[in-house]
Amino acid sequence: MLTSAAADCPFCQIIHLDDPDVREVYRDDQVVAFFPLEPATLGHTLVVPRQHVPDIWSLDEETASRLARVTVRLANVMRRSLQPEGLNVIQSNGKVATQTVLHLHVHLVPRWTGDAVGRIWPPETNYSDNQKDAAWEKLRAACREGMAR
Template sequence: MTEDCLFCKIVSGEIPSYRVYEDEAVYAFLDINPASEGHTLVAPKKHFNSFTDLGAEDIAALFEAAKKVTLALEKAFSANGMNIGVNNGEVAGQEVPHVHVHVIPRKKGDGGRGIKSIVWTEPDTANLEGMAEKIRKAF
């Protein structure tokens, strides 16, 4: 736990929340500024600033819980779909520096859009092989 982290305080119970799911590794609660009815945040109980700080076991626990939350939200709200995503870093919209997955129920005709509506810079696609090679070399 990081003592100045909002989500660490929520996980510990220091700040109240609307918990929807909890297990030994993960705590899921309603977003108090939701994008749709049932918008839930799924966060590891351990503090991690960045998604890339998570180990394989932490990622597995986080996304297994996100799947459970998704299934519950589909049932609870008769959702036609879900947006499931992670904002990683302030420039990407991460408002709280504690890793969390957004699970946002969607209904047909709700006016929302898909993940590509977050950013659309229209990069040059003339050299996709060069782009792929650059990424492969980064591993």
């Protein structure tokens, strides 16, 4: 039985229902991988935990470990079978980061010269050294306090 959050989640519906229209490429007891409805490139695959997890901040380390292992294995399978020139591994959290489905997912996007994706980083930024130092010190201090959840 699905929780109310999972019942409204399109990825949970894919995970828990037998949908013949889903182009599933992999499934185990913790992770499912499938093509999105509108792939950025041919072979674009989503890797999702079977458990409903909305974002990386809600992810437990055991699920994260399995998700990472499957992501690496699928990246290698993708390289052998599709022979892309490159690969983007993208995981977004929150609306501002372009997360549109609130179920944690990792995009494996095979890349070729001239594909439709284009650049994913700005060509340059204009952060001052003071801004970079302030962010660095905040993060470094937080790490010193401990990496615990």
